[in-house]
């Protein structure tokens with residue numbers, strides 16, 4: 001048991017796309033780092049160019065199927081130590097998050113690193129979905145998290161995650177990026193332009209002459225980063241214009257600006273309104289039938305041009321189903337008794353769900369799939385609250401007095417070792 005009066009805990013979440021760090025009790029993380037910007041010994045843009053024999057930097061997650069399997073522990077440690085030095089964190093209890101499908105042994109390794117290398121006085125690993133539900137004040141909820149690596153539906157009952165009912169799908173933010181890239185390239189008739197990080201940005205930016213296809217295969221992490229940065233910028237600026245084909249247009253009328261022009265990094269203008277296939281890209285989240293037919297369509301490609309010969313095959317447990325079916329699958333595998341309550345408490349989170357109308361659409365589709373006696377109620381935070389839901393849940397949890405007895409303390413670790421992590425953090 002960690003018995004400090006005032007814990008001042010450090011809360012960290014290592015997501016597929018973004019990692020978040022900050023202090024327990026705070027409203028927002030004080031530091032966010034793109035997870036891709038980390039290599040074994042450095043962090044930041046220089047990490048993308050650090051060479052290795054395999055060509056390019058090796059990121060923390062080098063597996064397109066499992067967003068939580070840490071494959072480069074040195075990079076994970078570098079990310080942590082860098083965030084701690086930036087936020088001046090020393091000798092604090094640390095809470096980290098786990099999405100519930102990490103491979104066996106990962107939690108023990110994390111626990112060992114925390115106590116042996118970072119000398120933390122206490123440590124705790126909590127489920128991402130349980131924390132997201134908690135951020136909206138719910139102990140029981142069906143959490144639908146739309147991230148970069150994929151979408152995950154997790155039933156949470158009384159704060160406990162039903163692991164056997166957890167369902168993942170490939171249609172996350174990276175998948176949509178590939179769709180947007182394809183449409184833009186088809187419209188403009190040339191490869192997608194990206195903006196090298198050293199070029200001037202802002203009002204006086206010069207057009208970029210760098211194209212995704214001109215970056216060499218050895219720059220694969222850099223290419224992924226450029227693609228992600230360019231298309232996230234597109235989604236952010238045109239998230240309002242990107243619509244769902246089946247949403248009642250009366251509900252969203254007035255949201256589409258008449259002149260919705262996005263300027264690509266090379267200066268090419270793309271009028272989103274003139275390209276219905278562009279503004280309905282998020283519709284892929286709800287489209288029926290399989291959308292990923294080949295290996296190169298895999299959701300979270302590290303090599304965006306499909307040149308990586310070592311690319312693992314897509315995990316068969318990853319579903320290629322629309323968001324509402326994903327939630328429905330997770331719901332159907334939960335106990336009959338709790339389904340009604342889960343549907344009444346559907347929590348939508350993750351930055352990938354920030355397109356306008358996702359909550360309405362999800363609610364409509366699920367209502368159509370469930371008996372009329374069931375009521376679907378989708379709740380979600382606004383803006384950053386939605387994006388940082390699990391981090392915020394961790395921040396709330398660590399500041400509760402009743403939670404303090406749940407920490408795994410250094411004394412306990414010294415006595416029983418990291419195997420205690422398996423019991424403490426199921």
Ligand SMILES: Nc1ncnc2c1ncn2[C@@H]1O[C@H](COP(=O)(O)OP(=O)(O)OP(=O)(O)O)[C@@H](O)[C@H]1O
Pocket residue numbers: 014015016017018019067145146147148149150172173174231232235236239350351352353354355387
């Ligand atoms: N305004 C926006 N509208 C839609 N999508 C967005 C927006 N901003 C960012 N995204 C997308 O959200 C995804 C990242 O979401 P988020 O930060 O929740 O992921 P993560 O937590 O790092 O990933 P994961 O949950 O898979 O571990 C990226 O694919 C990004 O392009």
